[in-house]
Amino acid sequence: MLSAPDATSIELAKRLNAHARLFEVVSSSPLGASFHEVVLRGDPALAGVPGNDVMVRLVDAKGRNVRRRYSVRSVEEEQGLVTLWIVTSHEGAGAHWAREAKPGDQVDLVGPRGKITLDPLADWYLFAGDTSGLASFYRLAESIESPGRAIFIVEVDDINDALTAPFDEGLGVTGIFIERRGRAYDDPAGLLSGLAAFEMPANEGHAYLFGEFHVIRALGAALSDRGLPEQQQSHKAFWRAGRHNAEHGEPEKDL
Numbered sequence: 001m002l003s004a005p006d007a008t009s010i011e012l013a014k015r016l017n018a019h020a021r022l023f024e025v026v027s028s029s030p031l032g033a034s035f036h037e038v039v040l041r042g043d044p045a046l047a048g049v050p051g052n053d054v055m056v057r058l059v060d061a062k063g064r065n066v067r068r069r070y071s072v073r074s075v076e077e078e079q080g081l082v083t084l085w086i087v088t089s090h091e092g093a094g095a096h097w098a099r100e101a102k103p104g105d106q107v108d109l110v111g112p113r114g115k116i117t118l119d120p121l122a123d124w125y126l127f128a129g130d131t132s133g134l135a136s137f138y139r140l141a142e143s144i145e146s147p148g149r150a151i152f153i154v155e156v157d158d159i160n161d162a163l164t165a166p167f168d169e170g171l172g173v174t175g176i177f178i179e180r181r182g183r184a185y186d187d188p189a190g191l192l193s194g195l196a197a198f199e200m201p202a203n204e205g206h207a208y209l210f211g212e213f214h215v216i217r218a219l220g221a222a223l224s225d226r227g228l229p230e231q232q233q234s235h236k237a238f239w240r241a242g243r244h245n246a247e248h249g250e251p252e253k254d255l
């Protein structure tokens, strides 16, 4: 039984102006075809605001300490419960941890992390990417003030991953799930065709693009070509096809 987060987490949290805390696993259950829903109990302050994530300290297959970042899907402040949706269909330290996590396991978290939050001035919101972005897309969309409009364009490996969320009645929701059908993970063709079919409303919108490194770049460029200014786009590469994320939890950015 640990009694405090690792010294490296405390140091990291100080540097990031965040908190380091031990959390306890409440449950980890399969969700859809490719996810696990992991519920943790601990200090809810680490969940921050919609769009934020937590950094989980793990050990990889070579015994090295690595950190993986997971967006917070939801938080129940009073019970101190924080829920994550983790893609577990590949082999990696994060996927392994989520599949194997047992009630009572302890885990070392740093948070809240992340600079992308909801643009309060937008009239409509586009959320596009792959399933790794779904937790953040839904938590952000749940924080849109009524009446509002949210459009989701998400590529899924399996139609059972087309998870939905119970949104407020005042939110007009359009959801388009695109099946990957064997396309490579760094092939943006599926999501680009979804975007092409999307008629951009005339008033001011904000696009949130989260998912695979190359695909997110291609989606951002396509939206810029269609006239959506940079300041109305928030992009983040969550992972990169064929590579482990780096030790600090982000994909490498070299080409």
Ligand SMILES: Cc1cc2nc3c(=O)[nH]c(=O)nc-3n(C[C@H](O)[C@H](O)[C@H](O)COP(=O)(O)OP(=O)(O)OC[C@H]3O[C@@H](n4cnc5c(N)ncnc54)[C@H](O)[C@@H]3O)c2cc1C
Residues within 6 Å of the ligand: 053, 068, 069, 070, 071, 072, 085, 086, 087, 088, 089, 090, 091, 092, 093, 094, 095, 096, 114, 131, 132, 133, 134, 135, 136, 185, 236, 237, 238, 239, 240, 241, 242, 243, 244, 245, 246, 249, 250, 251
């Ligand atoms: C800010 C931020 C928020 C994030 N939020 C989430 C989240 O809410 N849910 C979530 O699942 N992930 C999220 N991620 C991605 C997550 O941090 C990990 O990168 C991812 O889970 C893979 O970690 P891993 O240790 O399992 O695999 P790694 O060791 O990083 O990679 C192992 C192999 O698996 C492949 N791989 C990695 N991810 C996927 C995937 N999604 N689909 C198919 N192949 C993959 C890699 O290309 C590599 O070949 C987020 C990342 C960032 C930076």
